[in-house]
Amino acid sequence: MSPPGISIRNLRVVFEPPDRPPVVALDQISQEIPRSSFVAIVGPSGCGKSTLLNVVAGLQRAGSGSVEVHGAVVSKPRRDVGVVFQDDSTLPWRSVMDNVRFAMQVAKVGGAEQRRRAQEAIDLVGLSGFESVFPAGLSGGMRQRVALARTLALRPEVLLMDEPFAALDQQTRLLLGAEVLQIWRQTRQTVCFVTHDISEALILSQQVWVMSFRPGRIIDVIDVDLPDDRDVSVVSTPEFNRLHARVWGSLEAEAKRGFAYDQLAPAS
Ligand SMILES: Nc1ncnc2c1ncn2[C@@H]1O[C@H](COP(=O)(O)OP(=O)(O)OP(=O)(O)O)[C@@H](O)[C@H]1O
Ligand SMILES: [Mg+2]
Numbered sequence: 001m002s003p004p005g006i007s008i009r010n011l012r013v014v015f016e017p018p019d020r021p022p023v024v025a026l027d028q029i030s031q032e033i034p035r036s037s038f039v040a041i042v043g044p045s046g047c048g049k050s051t052l053l054n055v056v057a058g059l060q061r062a063g064s065g066s067v068e069v070h071g072a073v074v075s076k077p078r079r080d081v082g083v084v085f086q087d088d089s090t091l092p093w094r095s096v097m098d099n100v101r102f103a104m105q106v107a108k109v110g111g112a113e114q115r116r117r118a119q120e121a122i123d124l125v126g127l128s129g130f131e132s133v134f135p136a137g138l139s140g141g142m143r144q145r146v147a148l149a150r151t152l153a154l155r156p157e158v159l160l161m162d163e164p165f166a167a168l169d170q171q172t173r174l175l176l177g178a179e180v181l182q183i184w185r186q187t188r189q190t191v192c193f194v195t196h197d198i199s200e201a202l203i204l205s206q207q208v209w210v211m212s213f214r215p216g217r218i219i220d221v222i223d224v225d226l227p228d229d230r231d232v233s234v235v236s237t238p239e240f241n242r243l244h245a246r247v248w249g250s251l252e253a254e255a256k257r258g259f260a261y262d263q264l265a266p267a268s
Pocket of ligand 2: 162
């Protein structure tokens with residue numbers, strides 16, 4: 001049997017800033033994402049979602065425990081793991097086409113292959129016709145599409161997304177979410193998608209993990225048994241509302257704890 005896409009075993013990460021008490025960002029996390037599955041992670045601000053994704057991406061070391069991708073322990077970034085971050089990471093001096101080609105140039109993909117894959121990724125995210133436009137001429141949603149295309153063009157088998165649409169308005173988020181789902185149906189990558197938004201998590205994923213605040217643990221795992229071919233209209237179904245209530249039920253107390261902490265913490 002082939003190993004899971006992502007396997008997390010008893011993971012713990014502690015940050016020890018020199019001027020503040022240590023923060024247990026992640027503790028006792030043991031979870032698996034089967035290959036080709038789509039998992040969403042929700043949790044209050046500061047609970048460790050980005051830290052978890054960064055460990056899987058090989059950008060942050062595990063304190064103890066381990067993370068494996070396709071059965072191999074992650075110790076540094078890998079070619080077959082792609083990451084899309086929240087902030088706009090497009091390069092303003094490069095056109096859409098050149099932004100998408102950039103990561104492939106770094107990865108030393110040959111010129112003709114670069115152009116072919118870049119065009120395919122641009123078409124996939126719905127930016128055909130904008131190849132020669134510079135980021136300043138694009139909306140925030142389009143720039144996030146460029147970032148997504150750049151990662152997709154690398155053909156990662158595992159796709160990690162850290163609140164990729166958080167800076168966008170609700171309608172754009174919904175539309176981009178629908179596109180991500182469409183792309184996943186074609187590529188069947190293993191996806192781990194971090195979001196604050198319960199509805200977004202339920203529309204997109206096959207399973208939702210709820211994280212607690214300080215220490216960051218997975219406190220609930222909810223299978224999303226909504227139809228495979230769903231679209232955003234699923235939000236008006238009783239089944240969706242039932243799942244939403246279940247996720248919120250797990251998240252509410254943690255969100256309040258995180259909020260209370262933010263009120264108490266001195267401004268830095
Ligand atoms: N490099 C670091 N040094 C010290 N503390 C850190 C560092 N990175 C993260 N932390 C702390 O670890 C905790 C988890 O941070 P993380 O960024 O993973 O949370 P998050 O769930 O992604 O939050 P958000 O929803 O706001 O993005 C936070 O309390 C944060 O302050
Ligand atoms: Mg984060």
